[in-house]
Amino acid sequence: MVSKKKKKYSSGEGAQFMTRKAALKKLQLTLKDFRRICILKGIYPREPRNRKRAQKGAGGIKTLYHTKDIKFLLHEPIIWKLRELKVYQQKIRKARSMKQYGLMRKYFRDYPEINIDHIVKERYPTFVDALRDLDDCLTLCFLFSTFPSLKKVPRDQSTLCRRLTVEFMHAVIAAKALRKVFVSVKGYYYQVELEGQTITWIVPHHFSFQPQSKDEVDFKIMSTFVEFYTMMLGFVNFKLYHALNLVYPPKLTAALSDSDKDLIDEQAYVSERIAAMNSPLTKVTGSNEAEELPEIDIFNTEDEDPQKLEEAKQEAEKVKKLKTLFKGLKFYINREVPREPLVFIIRCFGGEVSWDRNHFVGATFDESDESITYQIVDRPSMEKQYLSRYYVQPQWVFDSVNARTLLPINKYLMGAVLPPHLSPFVDKIKDQVYIPPEQRALNDPDFKPLDDDEEGSDIEEDSDEDEEKAEDSAEEGDAETALTKQYQEEVEQDSSSEDEDDDMDPAKKKIAKEKKKTMAVSSGVPYKEHPYQKEIEDKQAFRLREKLVRKKHRNLYKSMKAGQEQRKKEIWLLRKKRRLHDEKVKLEKKNEKRKQRTQALEAASA
Known part of the structure; x- marks a missing residue:
């Protein structure tokens, strides 16, 4: 019996994918309704491995969907609702054209609604x-x-x-x-x-x-x-x-x-x-306050890491303190400050907040209240100030939340030049991350960015240290050579005394002398390693290890390397951008000082 020949594109990628035109024909929907139902059901176009096979040999680039997704949509009851809506729209259109407004109002009243x-x-x-x-x-x-x-x-x-x-x-x-x-x-x-x-x-x-x-x-x-x-x-x-x-x-x-x-x-x-x-919500009658989370339970596991457990405990403690960051503090917001984000943040961490009741509704206390702790101001100066409160700029609230503690207010006082507002959304898992100097100073209080003079002094100190090390090594080498020479002389003296005392054959004596000479300790020659030779050898070994990557993992490895190169490029660009910015600021400061100096000289001469 002769087997029937298999039809082309009836299996594999040709059968797995379907064009949008074919999907519209199968579902009998308009493009507008098809887009709507795909968004509601979470069905999106797919990218095939081989586009020519998926498009059944057709050229160009077409929008493709999985065939099983389109078959899944066939059983969706919303499709029938969409068809009912279409019928009602035709009825309303006909009633409007015939000027049957009573019937049109009836159709609008009975218009079906889609429930999702x-x-x-x-x-x-x-x-x-x-x-x-x-x-x-x-x-x-x-x-x-x-x-x-x-x-x-x-x-x-x-x-x-x-x-x-x-x-x-x-x-x-x-x-x-x-x-x-x-x-x-x-x-x-x-x-x-x-x-x-x-x-x-x-x-x-x-x-x-x-x-x-x-x-x-x-x-x-x-x-x-x-x-x-x-x-x-x-x-x-x-x-x-x-x-x-x-x-x-x-x-x-x-x-x-x-x-x-x-x-x-x-x-x-x-x-x-x-x-x-700014107003509290109504609780369910008879309900208690939300209980605090208990301490972290420690379970014995095979791969337990005490460091990870300690980090988890510290994180839990930080979060617990963060929840009550502004508890017991009262904030007053001036009218020039954007209130919505500040009200949301302050209320999230247990603080009380208010504003001018003459301009906005919902104020809970007045500006004259002596119990106000912080007044948030976004202007250079104020005529009337209270001694019982601090006047800070809005950025202090955001930075305090990200730092999980109340920051010192000396950098955020009214009219002060604010420090950079750093993003807290930094991926700590990545090994290649650009950290600006301000972030380093925040993470490590001992870190200080070096100026040009300090860098020069550091370089000089390093060079002096290198010279001292070279001198020490030279002295050590001279001492070793002197010791080896002294040892050789003693060996030769011993051998000569032994030759005089012993009555041996001259041939045997000669052989013994040569043996003793070969056994003597000689001064070693230092091996000078090429500075770039180790780096070249490491690169060659790394290339050999790359060739051992399996074929099925090679594309994944290439994409990982491409990602690393991209991140390296981004970090380089950010560092360059920061360097140019610092140079520009330094030049502006220099010009400003020069201008002030010339003005002072002109004033003195006048």
């Missing part, structure tokens, strides 16, 4: 899975919370993002979960630790919204992502509030509730949001 609860549960079966994937969700929700009503974005979406983000920030305050903060050009970076998971997101600076052209930003795609993320963040907030014994949904101000549909002024909204953040 089951998709959230399907993609994130456990609470930890949702927390692990919360970074992009929070960043996009905080971004949309700053948007006004836009054409491509549903009307209630920005309001919903505002409410959910404020609820999440309240949960972080109640849990005291904030760990790191950083101010950059993009916005405020926050990092929290919830249920053992590290979550990092960005809150943009509060500026007025600038419309973007259609080509730059596709708000429709972003809005579809936000549709899923708001549902996911609602689930996360519900779980967090119940874990913290808090009532959900919390009773916030009217400007943050979904029921309030009236448009309000943006400045009034921001003030309401900050006022809501």
Whole structure:
């Protein structure tokens, strides 16, 4: 029996991948609905190993999906909902064209809604899975919370993002979960630790919204992502509030509730949001305060490392102190200072905060309160000052949180030139990391960056030490040669005395003499090693070891080496940038001194 010939591209990569056009035909969806359902279900295009085989011999570059993902979408009930929506849209369009407005209102009233609860549960079966994937969700929700009503974005979406983000920030305050903060050009970076998971997101600076052209930003795609993320963040907030014994949904101000549909002024909204953040949340009746975490239990394991255990204990102690960093301290914020990030940070670490009640709502105490510990000011001077408090700049709060202790205020006083604001998001696992001099000084108090004069003096000291070492080595060499000469002379004297005393044959005596000469100790010749020879040999040995890498691991090894080279290049560029900056600052200082000197001479001559 002759076997049937196998059809080309019926197996392997040809059968594993499917083009977007084929997927639309199989699912019978429009491109708009297909994009929406792929975003909701978390299905993305894939990159094949061999594009020609995956595209079944077709040329060009096409968008490819896994065939099993598209088959998985066939069983999704939302597809039928999308088809129902299409039918209703056609009915509404027909009723409008026929001017049957009563029927059109009926269709709008019965318009089906898509519920994506089951998709959230399907993609994130456990609470930890949702927390692990919360970074992009929070960043996009905080971004949309700053948007006004836009054409491509549903009307209630920005309001919903505002409410959910404020609820999440309240949960972080109640849990005291904030760990790191950083101010950059993009916005405020926050990092929290919830249920053992590290979550990092960005809150943009509060500026007025600038419309973007259609080509730059596709708000429709972003809005579809936000549709899923708001549902996911609602689930996360519900779980967090119940874990913290808090009532959900919390009773916030009217400007943050979904029921309030009236448009309000943006400045009034921001003030309401900050006022809501400064008020405590309602706890569940009969619940106790959240218990402190117990000490770390030590279990005997096979590969227990006492150093790691000690590091874990120290980290736990630092976190415990960090949670009460501002406890018992009262802060007053001037009106020129951005209040939202400072209120959030101070409240996360147990501090009390207030501001001018005549300008913003939600103030808890006045400026004249004598119990205020710190007043945060962002101006060079103030007319009226109180002796019972410190006047510091806002950066002191951020740097104190990152340092996990209250820093000395002498560098952050009102009108002082601030030190560099260093990022705490440094990967300590990487072996190739650029550490600026300020970070080194912070890590090691004994570290001092060297000036040109100090470097010159150090070089001179090193050269003097080298000369002394050379002289010592020369003296040691001379002493050794003298000892060897003395030893040879003694050996020769002994041999001559023995020859005179013993009556031996002259031939035997000659042989014995030669043997004794060969046994004598002679002065050694020092071997001078080539300075670069060892380095060359090490490189050759390293190349030989590289050839021993297995074929299946060779690509991985190449990518690792490429990563190392890239990091090395980045570090070199950063060092060069820092050197140029330091040279520019030094030149400016020199010019300033020269200018002051000339002015003084002119004044003296006048």
